[in-house]
């Protein structure tokens with residue numbers, strides 16, 4: 001089945017493992033070979049900005065997080081720009097070797113061309129707007145490089161705003177003055193604003209400043225799993241009203257009430273999808289697996305198993321048309337409205 005995944009960290013994984021491309025990458029959760037077998041229409045590939053020396057994961061957040069179990073690899077982290085260049089090169093080299101299978105994609109028109117040509121659309125995204133360094137010129141440079149979505153923050157404050165947090169004063173912080181100006185500029189340029197990882201105050205500011213849709217690329221429902229990375233019912237309603245989407249994250253700690261659980265099953269995923277649909281409408285639910293950024297006992301740990309989720313949704317009473325929207329149509333609509 002055609003599907004679009006709004007978030008994976010495979011490029012960072014490739015970089016850390018010294019890989020030159022991600023065509024055949026069995027050590028990772030995602031590679032082009034498996035995306036092709038799974039019928040993926042598009043994959044958003046994040047350039048995940050690893051914490052810089054001095055920012056430790058423990059300082060960022062006391063609770064469990066997608067990457068909290070990862071070893072610190074500070075010593076391996078180069079300058080931001082060299083790192084971004086290296087990850088883009090991994091993507092470019094992959095595409096150059098297999099142009100019949102995958103293409104770096106910058107617009108709705110290119111997405112449609114790729115669908116017609118049965119090529120996977122690869123969208124480049126930036127996870128942590130820190131790399132923008134408070135500069136509108138740098139923001140435009142990233143646009144020119146082909147980046148079409150920015151997750152405004154990761155788990156630290158940056159030039160855009162503050163991260164999600166269990167600390168209320170942090171969670172209530174809105175966007176910075178630059179952040180407000182920059183998200184408007186992103187909308188003008190044709191870049192998707194992503195509020196996953198952002199503070200609740202930041203979400204409200206994004207909703208106020210932007211006119212069109214925006215997304216939470218890889219976040220679940222806080223009503224079912226109280227982690228601050230997840231979305232409140234009000235946020236789901238706002239995303240729905242604005243024509244945006246929330247992408248279902250497969251990470252166990254974002255699926256359960258009990259953050260220490262290690263299992264991620266299609267039963268729990270379907271519960272989050274149902275909740276998204278109940279609050280935000282059928283148009284707001286989407287997929288953002290977070291593959292290569294998550295761990296645990298994952299019922300779906302790679303693209304070829306995605307069909308298990310769609311089959312589960314069918315068992316739960318979703319129609320074929322509704323499942324197509326969740327898997328593919330809703331994100332395609334956002335791409336058409338913004339890119």
Ligand SMILES: [Zn+2]
Pocket residue numbers: 066127196197218293
């Ligand atoms: Zn993330």
